[in-house]
Amino acid sequence: MSRKFYITxxxxxVNAHPHIGHAYTTLACDTIARRQRLLGAETFFLTxxxxxxxxxxxxxxxAGKAPQQYADEISSEFRExxxxxxxxxxxxxxxxxxxxxxxxxxxxxVIRDNGYIYKGTYTGQYCVSDELYVDGAQPGDPCPTCGRxxxxxxxxxxxxxxxxxxxxxxELYANPEFIRPETRRNEVISFVRSGLRDLSISRSTFAxxxxxxxxxxxxxxxxxxALANYVTAIGYGSSxxxxxxxxxxxxxxxxxxxxxxxxxxxxxxxxxFLLAAGLPLPKAIVAHGWLLFEESKMSKSxxxxxxxxxxxxxxxxxxxxxxxxxEVVFGQDGSFSFDALVQRYNSDLANGxxxxxxxxxxxxxxxxxxxxxxxxxxxxNFADDAIAEAARKTIREFxxxxxxxQFSRALEVAWALVAMVDKYIVENEPWALGEKQxxxxxxxxxxxxxxxxxxxxxxxxxxxxxxxDASAKIWAQLGLGDIKKLALSELTWGQLPSGTKLGExxxxxxxxxxxxxxxxxxxxxxxxGAPAATTPAAPAGTAEAPTAAATAPANAPGTPxxxxxxxxxxxxxxxxxxxxxxxxVPKSDKLLRMEIxxxxxxxxxxxxxxxAYAPETLVGRKVVIVANLAPRKLRGLESxxxxxxxxxxxxxxxxAGFLEDVPVxxxxx
Ligand code: MSP
Numbered sequence: 001m002s003r004k005f006y007i008t009x010x011x012x013x014v015n016a017h018p019h020i021g022h023a024y025t026t027l028a029c030d031t032i033a034r035r036q037r038l039l040g041a042e043t044f045f046l047t048x049x050x051x052x053x054x055x056x057x058x059x060x061x062x063a064g065k066a067p068q069q070y071a072d073e074i075s076s077e078f079r080e081x082x083x084x085x086x087x088x089x090x091x092x093x094x095x096x097x098x099x100x101x102x103x104x105x106x107x108x109x110v111i112r113d114n115g116y117i118y119k120g121t122y123t124g125q126y127c128v129s130d131e132l133y134v135d136g137a138q139p140g141d142p143c144p145t146c147g148r149x150x151x152x153x154x155x156x157x158x159x160x161x162x163x164x165x166x167x168x169x170x171e172l173y174a175n176p177e178f179i180r181p182e183t184r185r186n187e188v189i190s191f192v193r194s195g196l197r198d199l200s201i202s203r204s205t206f207a208x209x210x211x212x213x214x215x216x217x218x219x220x221x222x223x224x225x226a227l228a229n230y231v232t233a234i235g236y237g238s239s240x241x242x243x244x245x246x247x248x249x250x251x252x253x254x255x256x257x258x259x260x261x262x263x264x265x266x267x268x269x270x271x272x273f274l275l276a277a278g279l280p281l282p283k284a285i286v287a288h289g290w291l292l293f294e295e296s297k298m299s300k301s302x303x304x305x306x307x308x309x310x311x312x313x314x315x316x317x318x319x320x321x322x323x324x325x326x327e328v329v330f331g332q333d334g335s336f337s338f339d340a341l342v343q344r345y346n347s348d349l350a351n352g353x354x355x356x357x358x359x360x361x362x363x364x365x366x367x368x369x370x371x372x373x374x375x376x377x378x379x380x381n382f383a384d385d386a387i388a389e390a391a392r393k394t395i396r397e398f399x400x401x402x403x404x405x406q407f408s409r410a411l412e413v414a415w416a417l418v419a420m421v422d423k424y425i426v427e428n429e430p431w432a433l434g435e436k437q438x439x440x441x442x443x444x445x446x447x448x449x450x451x452x453x454x455x456x457x458x459x460x461x462x463x464x465x466x467x468x469d470a471s472a473k474i475w476a477q478l479g480l481g482d483i484k485k486l487a488l489s490e491l492t493w494g495q496l497p498s499g500t501k502l503g504e505x506x507x508x509x510x511x512x513x514x515x516x517x518x519x520x521x522x523x524x525x526x527x528x529g530a531p532a533a534t535t536p537a538a539p540a541g542t543a544e545a546p547t548a549a550a551t552a553p554a555n556a557p558g559t560p561x562x563x564x565x566x567x568x569x570x571x572x573x574x575x576x577x578x579x580x581x582x583x584x585v586p587k588s589d590k591l592l593r594m595e596i597x598x599x600x601x602x603x604x605x606x607x608x609x610x611x612a613y614a615p616e617t618l619v620g621r622k623v624v625i626v627a628n629l630a631p632r633k634l635r636g637l638e639s640x641x642x643x644x645x646x647x648x649x650x651x652x653x654x655x656a657g658f659l660e661d662v663p664v665x666x667x668x669x
Contacts, residue, residue: 005041006250007033008230010258011048011093014074015059018081019305020320020336021259021291021298027321028288028330028407029257030087034465035402037088038488044250046233047082048093049075053222054128057208061611062652067208071096081308085317086468093233095210095225103237104228105213107277108201108220112213116161116276122200125150129301130261131222135197139620142659145261149657151617158202158212160224165272166196172271177284179267180405181331184260184287188267199269205614227270230256231279253282260287286405289333291324298336301648303528306336310523314516318467319345319509325407325466326415338517345512349470352418353459354509357474359425360452361505367434367445372479374498375450376443383424384451388493390420391458395491398462407466414462421455424448453478454496461491470508477503573628574644574668575599576658582615585635593637594618598625599665606639609653624656624668 009029012022026047033045050056051071060070075094082089093100111117125134127143127150134143139152169192172178179185202218203209209219228236234250235243258266266285274281290297293304311320323341326348328334364372375384394417401410425448433445457478464471464483475483479500577596585591590608592615605625624644631640645653 003041004249005033005036005043006234006253007036007043007045007255007257008253009047010262011050011095011226011229012078013050013056014071014078015056016300017074017305018078018308019298019300020308020311020324021305022078023081023085023308023320024291024324024328025257025259025288026082026087026089027085027324028405029255030085030089031321031325031407031465032255032257032402032405033088034468035488038464038484038486040487040489042249043090044234045089046091046093046230047078047087047089048091048229048233049078049095050222050226050229051075051094051096052209052219052225053131054203054206054208055131055222057206058128058612059652060208062648068096084312085308085320088468091233093229095229099238100229100232101210103232104210104220104225106237107228107231107273108224109213110278111160111273111276112158114276114278116164117158117201118161120157120159120198120200121155122157122159123154124152126153127151133200140622140657140661142657147659149621149655152620153203153205153617155200155204157200157204158215158218159198160201160273160276162196162199162269162272165275166192168275169196169268169271172281173267178281179263180284180286183331184263184267188263191264192268196268205616223265223269224273227265227273230270230282236279252280254284256282256285258285258287260289263287288330289328291328292333292335293337295335297333301654303648306524307527310520310527311341313523314520315341315345315512316469318470319349322349322411322463322467326411327408329408330405338520341520342512342514342517345509348415349467349509350511352415352422353456353463353467353474354470354507356418356422356425356452356456357460357477358505358507360449360456361477361502363430363434364449364453364502365505367430368449370502372453372496372498372500372502373446373450375447383428384447387421387424387451387455390417391455391493395458395462411463411466414459417455418459421452421459425452450496450498454493457496458491458493461486461488473506473508477505479503570669571628572626575625575627576662576664576666576668577603577605577623577625577627577641577643578664579618579621579623582613582618584610584615585637588635591635592618594643596623596625596641596643597664598627598641599663603627603640604638605641605643606634606637607643609643609645609655612652613655621655622658622662622664 007029009025012018029045033043036043056071057067060067063070079092125137125139125141127134127146127148129148130143130145132143132145134150137150141150142148143150170189173185173189176185179188201221201224202212203221204218207219209222210225212218212220230253231251235247238244256266271281292298293306296302296304298305308320323344327340327344364370394413397413398410401413428448430445430448433441460471460474472483479502575598577598579594580597580602581595583593585593585606590610591606592610594605594607596603596605626642626644629642631638644656647653
């Protein structure tokens with residue numbers, strides 16, 4: 001029976017369009033899955049989208065869409081992109097699918113029946129962006145993960161007895177393979193050692209989620225819903241025999257690959273849920289770092305994302321795949337830039353592997369009528385042996401590094417072989433040998449070109465999981481047929497049959513010039529200038545009542561010479577206010593009426609933020625108010641001031657706040 005291998009990506013939130021940060025995780029998993037298939041493992045590679053929860057519900061509202069329609073649209077963007085990138089996932093799970101919902105409810109029941117769920121009241125802070133309960137925080141405190149202000153939640157919920165698993169989890173972490181890299185493992189150990197509190201695992205103040213079994217007024221906490229995808233997708237909780245078989249075969253997962261910001265959910269909550277349900281635990285959770293762009297984490301809310309499509313359009317999927325895995329030291333943060341991408345593409349792909357392929361194959365065409373020559377027996381010299389030995393060593397080292405997720409070093413090793421063969425070709429001057437007709441020169445030429453072609457075959461085979469498209473082309477040009485049939489575990493020096501007829505030789509990585517960088521930059525700039533796909537027809541801030549963010553900033557594009565003097569700025573009175581009362585304005589989806597204490601007085605302010613903020617979450621919160629704005633009437637209510645918010649790509653307002661405590665009425669200047 002063949003060995004099985006099960007690998008997962010996190011499932012991606014559908015509140016943001018996919019960018020290269022998401023692509024990074026997915027393609028890392030894809031390369032691992034492809035390598036495992038070539039090694040003969042029966043492989044299951046899962047990815048998908050995370051579609052429930054308050055964050056998605058709010059994003060859908062801000063986009064003026066029903067949550068399901070909104071989720072459908074963004075989820076399909078992910079699927080289409082993965083297809084374009086040649087991602088070889090075996091399934092794509094969506095948490096809004098029936099199969100998932102039923103199986104999550106089953107999991108909930110099992111945990112409940114095992115005695116790990118009880119009803120209680122949660123009062124505390126919640127970060128909607130991370131869908132995280134923040135223990136020990138006070139109203140208005142920032143989320144420790146993302147820094148955004150937390151919201152106060154007071155609800156009757158179901159609780160999970162997380163505290164019961166502290167010792168078992170610590171025992172689990174004793175295995176150094178369970179959480180990787182070591183730094184993440186240490187963080188998790190110290191978090192768990194500091195004490196675990198029971199976890200609220202349901203919500204009652206919104207409806208976009210999977211109903212708690214036997215209590216439809218509650219929905220299951222989005223992280224329990226989402227984490228469960230790893231088992232529901234392969235058949236857990238199904239009554240069908242085939243699904244049960246699949247679950248038996250593939251669970252536990254061999255690798256859950258995640259970004260470093262979701263380590264706690266995967267390394268603490270998930271194993272505890274599984275232990276409570278009596279299920280086996282995943283073998284490894286591997287966390288990678290972040291892709292940074294312009295120095296900070298690439299993310300929608302920072303507005304510093306790079307779209308994958310831009311790179312696919314200009315350089316193709318293999319260029320992106322190779323660059324990200326070669327350039328970023330896996331586990332650490334890595335910067336993305338178009339300059340570095342093009343430089344790496346030219347040096348390693350166009351001038352490196354691509355050039356080795358085209359010069360070697362072109363010479364075999366020219367001097368041996370397109371048939372792989374037979375290396376002359378007994379004429380191998382030190383240089384030929386050195387290449388053969390280096391290739392054998394490369395196969396061993398590449399495998400060991402790759403299996404330890406050290407993609408960058410593995411590729412470095414494979415490309416060192418490419419460079420060595422290039423040097424070997426230069427030193428042995430096959431073009432000069434080709435000009436001579438004597439027997440010795442002919443047989444030397446045959447040996448040199450065979451050696452180069454065989455090394456090319458080995459580098460191509462190793463690189464296949466990373467650059468599937470180009471490597472398949474080189475393989476076919478070498479006359480070897482379908483690279484997917486390669487048995488990687490048997491790869492060794494000397495398997496290239498002499499006499500193999502080459503396929504048609506064509507360049508696989510055309511050199512990119514400077515204009516490639518400019519084109520990509522331009523495409524990204526144009527995208528930033530264009531309205532986001534999910535921008536609602538009437539953004540919350542502008543439709544009925546402005547937030548400060550909705551007014552064009554003074555230096556907005558299209559307003560040249562629009563810098564203001566400090567005196568102009570001083571005319572705007574910005575003050576810290578505290579929300580005392582917040583309620584919906586009748587018959588308006590967008591407006592909230594608030595009473596805001598600005599120190600000297602309590603003002604009535606009407607703002608278009610109702611789609612992004614539930615009124616009860618605002619009471620007690622400190623906000624920024626433009627205090628000297630002329631009053632205006634909205635829906636018959638006088639608004640005396642304006643609340644300051646950032647306006648995100650999808651039109652959603654995010655209120656300005658403070659990380660430190662600030663007194664009510666303080667002036668901002
Ligand atoms: N939905 C949750 C995960 C649930 S898994 C049961 C979530 N989604 S996410 O879309 O916000 O992020 C998912 C993953 O995308 C991250 O863990 C990370 O792997 C990847 N990345 C998103 N932005 C990234 C970067 N800027 N850099 C690298 N990876 C990034 O969290």
